[in-house]
Structure formats: structure tokens, C-alpha cells
Amino acid sequence: MTKTVLSSASKEVIIGFDQPFVMIGERINPTGRKLLAEEMKNGDYSRVEKDALAQIEAGAQMLDVNAGIPLADEPKILAEAIQLVQSLTDAPLSIDSSIIEALEAGLSVYKGKALVNSTTAEEEVMERVLPLVKKYGAAVVAISNDETGISEDPDERYEIAKLIVERAADHGIKKEDVIVDPLVMPIGAINSAGKDVFHLVRRLRTELKVNTTCGASNVGFGLPNRHAINNSFLPMVAQAGMTSAILNPLHEGLAPAIKAADVLNGVDPNCASWIKKYRGPPAEGGSEGRGGRRRGRRRA
Amino acid sequence: MTKTVLSSASKEVIIGFDQPFVMIGERINPTGRKLLAEEMKNGDYSRVEKDALAQIEAGAQMLDVNAGIPLADEPKILAEAIQLVQSLTDAPLSIDSSIIEALEAGLSVYKGKALVNSTTAEEEVMERVLPLVKKYGAAVVAISNDETGISEDPDERYEIAKLIVERAADHGIKKEDVIVDPLVMPIGAINSAGKDVFHLVRRLRTELKVNTTCGASNVGFGLPNRHAINNSFLPMVAQAGMTSAILNPLHEGLAPAIKAADVLNGVDPNCASWIKKYRGPPAEGGSEGRGGRRRGRRRA
Secondary structure (H helix, E strand, C coil), X not given: CCEEEEECCCCEEEEECCCCCEEEEEEECCCCCHHHHHHXXXXXXXXXXXXXXXXXXXXXXXXXXXXXXXXXXXXXXXXXXXXXXXXXXCCCXXXXXXXXXXXXXXXXXXXXXXXXXXXXXXXXXXXXXXXXXXHCCCEEEEECCECCECCCCHHHHHHHHHHHHHHHHHCCCCHHHEEEECCCCCCCCCCCHHHHHHHHHHHHHHHHCXXXXXXXXXXXXXXXXXXXXXXXXXXXXXXXXXXXXXXXCCCCCHHHHHHHHHHHCCCCHHHHHHHHHHCCCCCCCHHHHHHHHHHHHHCC | CCEEEEECCCCEEEEECCCCXXXXXXXXXXXXCHHHHHHHHCCXXXXXXXXXXXXXXXXXXXXXXXXXXXXXXXXXHHHHHHHHHHHHCCCCEEEECCCHHHHHHHHHHCCCCCEEEEECCCHHHHHHHHHHHHHCCCEEEEECCECCECCCCHHHXXXXXXXXXXXXXXXXXXXXXXXXXXXXXXXCCCCCHHHHHHHHHHHHHHHHCCEECCEHHHCCCCCCCHHHHHHHHHHHHHHHCCCEEEECCCCCCHHHHXXXXXXXXXXXXXXXXXXXXXXXCCCCCHHHHHHHHHHHHHCC
């Protein structure tokens, strides 16, 4: 039962096979958000503050923090954003950058055990990111592509993930501190993208025995009603064995879909979290319960 | 690639491993619907008519027809309801009764190849239902319980399903004409009910190689916000390999959840059905596509 323990100064979150699915809020990210980028660049973190609180309120157990703004001082901004977010919430954070100096700046101010997002299997990236992960006692997202790009063959992506896990071990990082991102391709472009990732997640869980995550908003890219695609994708990939995802918990229906998947995967003991959240007037009886109950009755 | 072909006079529906998930509308059933029961008993099928059309409109590819009314002439009512529904829609029907005379009355007026709902592994039931299925060239739902009731062990339920498939073969009924109902227990009562059925469906598909169905409304029984449980359950069980379900396609969000699962399972080629149904203004770009695209861009 693989468990990845992440923490803030005062709270632990466990990503694991027998744990509720961990939603990592993706909103604190200026990529594609012009206004947020401009504000962050000018040291205005009011929107970061709002995004942090709203995502926690919507059910995110962790938050991803990214400060990738062209021509800005990313290390400084990322460190400031992390300190701010840690002052607002006790959720552990994912420190998200492709710039090594920014990752280090973020890690150096972070209180607790962070998730570093991310390394790939590219030689140069691994050899810069993994020592940092080790130095700060963090965990890391391992994205299953290498110098040649992203393979369309999920079994090749499996081998690439395995390579990162092995390399991490060489750096003294335990397997449970590597969370593999199997890479979810847009289903509108690659029809087998869903099946591929379900297959790959199952292998990663049963064979490599690692936790998994993904950028979940990608799968419906380019399709109409894409949120409905996402709201089915997350329960499906959780059923295949995925244990966390970087996503927007504010999207309508997404958090309930994932919480329901926890119930159905048996990781919400006695449905206690579900009942606590949704308890209201008693559930209706009558015709709606008929489908299955009928079978029971008939044979009573 | 197992395929169960059902038909009306003018239309075929295929339940199969590489086919879209088949929604069998459950609404035409007087159990727990006092008004409908009263009307059907009095030969008033206006509500049956409305329910039939509304379910087809909502996306049901087949309809279940049940006329189980205490102290009524079930064979006559079932036959009348079937004739009416067949005059309204070309969707193939599931003929649903626990009374053998009613099944026969329904089958004798049915145009096409029907689905008989259902037999169990109870000796007496099998030996009455299966000859009828063979005589009318129908397919049959096989519910995985026997005289001893419903086993909580999914692997025992597997063996019971296998026994029905073998008995059907003895009667000259091909395996592809037996659709197994693995029995979905209420998750509020049995915490492992979800995991059990995912495991069982996967075995039924990969080992026994049969199509599967279930009374889907049962899983959330007794829980608050039970429709949200269902809306995650169907994509999850479809991902595990289930190919059809008896359900209420009018429940909010359920049909889109299943259609999205078709897209993600790769059984909606080029997402053509999805795009046709939901095409409207172009999908939004901007921040919502960021989660995954970022990864692609970073490594371009």
C-alpha cells in the first residue's frame, strides 16, 4: 500500500492506494491568465489569495502554485506566493516550475514536505531536479516523457516512468516519494487516449506500485461540453487506480464526481465523508430505488 | 469481441465490448409507482407512452417493460404494453417479469429479438425461462444468484454466472445471448460493493467473455445525493467493462456521464456522437486548457 506523505507546518495529507483521491487545485497559475500574471508580476497577490481559499473551500486537499510569467523574476514571485498561501491555509503545496532556481527558491521558504512539480526523464532535468528533491526532503511528480518527447505507446511511457523511479532511488529518494504523471492526451485528438491512460495507470499501480497524478483538464481539450468529459474521466481514472490529480475543483460537478468515486472505490469508510457533506432531507424512496431493490425483493 | 444483437421489427441494437454503452430505460415499471400501476391495470397506457418517448429522447437505446401489478392480469397487461411501445418506437425491448406466463405473453407478441429479463441460477427458474428464450430466439439477462440468495463474495457470483451460461448452452442458447447481471449492492450498506462489482465485471468480461448489465439505480440506495453516486458509478463500471445498464436516463447528468464514458473508452469513434450532440459555440480556450497543455508546451 504505497503512501506519499505531504505536509505543511501543521497538516499531513496522504496520497495512497487506500486513501481518498487527492485533488490538487490548479488555479494558482498565471499561464493563460493575463490579469493574474500582471498582478503577480507587480506583487499583487489578492487573486492568489482568493484562488487559494476558493479551491480549499471546493474540496482541494492540496494546492499547486506556479509563477511562470515571461520576463518576470519567477524565483522571487514563486517564493512570495508560497509564503502567502502557506499563511492562509494548512494545505500542503505542489511547487510548480520548469525553472530550477524557482523550484529551489520555493523549497527554501516552504514549511513542511512539499511536492515538486516536476521532473521528466530528460537527463538534464532529472539531474537538476532530483538532487533538489533529496536536499529538501520533498516528493516529486515524474512526467513520463524523455528527450524524444511523449510516446503514444503507453507501455513505453511505463518504461520511462520506471526509469525516473530508478534514477530517484539512485539519488536516495524513495519510490513512495515519486508520483508518476502518465500523461493524459486530448481524447479529441487521440481516440485511444482514455484507454491508454487507464491501462498505464493500472500497470503503474500494480507493477511499479507508485502513486499517480495528472493534469486532468487536458483530456477534453477541444471538445464541446468538455467539463462533462472531465467529470466522467476522473471517476474512471480513479477506478483504474489513479490516486491524485491537478485540476480545477471549482468546475461544476467535478468535486462531487470525485467524492462519489471515493465512496465507490471503498476509500470513504462507511461513506462518512459523503454523508457528512450531503446529509440533508432523507433520501427519497419510491420509484427511484426500484431498479435494484426489485431484484432483492423478488428473491426474498 | 462479444456482441449481443437485439432488435425490433426495423432496428438492431448491439451490446458489445467495442460498442457504445447501451442504456436500457427502466421507467416503464409499476413497482413503487402507484398511479402507473392503477392506470395500467385499467388499460390506460398514456403514462407508458410518455415514459417510452421521454426515455428515448433522453438517449435510451432500449426500453425495459415491466407490468408487475399485484392481483392484475400481468400477462395480458405486459403484452399490451409491449405492443403499444413497439408501435411508438423502434427501440428493442427488454421484457421484464418474474412470471413465466407474462414473459411468454410478451414474447409471443414481440416483433424482433427481445431481451428476456431475467433468469437466476435457481434451478426452477432456469428450467422455465431458458426454454422460452430458446423458443423465441431471444437473449436473456442472467442474474448471479441462486437458491441460497446473493453471495457477498464476487468470485462466488462469478461461478454462479458461469453456471447459467453453461446451462443456457445446454438449451442451445449461445453465450453472446446471455447478459450477466453481477448484482450491484447498495454501497451505503456494503462498503466494498463498488470494488466488488468492478472486479467481477472485469472477470466476466476477460474470463467468461460475456456482456454485462445491472440495475444501476441501486448502488446509491439510502445515501444523500444518490444521483451523484450513480453519475460516477456508471462511468466507473463502464471503464471496468460493463456494456449496458437498466437505468433512468432522465436523471440529471446521467446520460452525459455515460456518453462521456463512451468517448473515454474509445467506443465513440472520433468522438462523433459526442460532438454531434454537444456541438455549439466553440469550446473555450484560455486558462481551462492549461493543466495539461502546459506539459506539452514545456517539452515542445
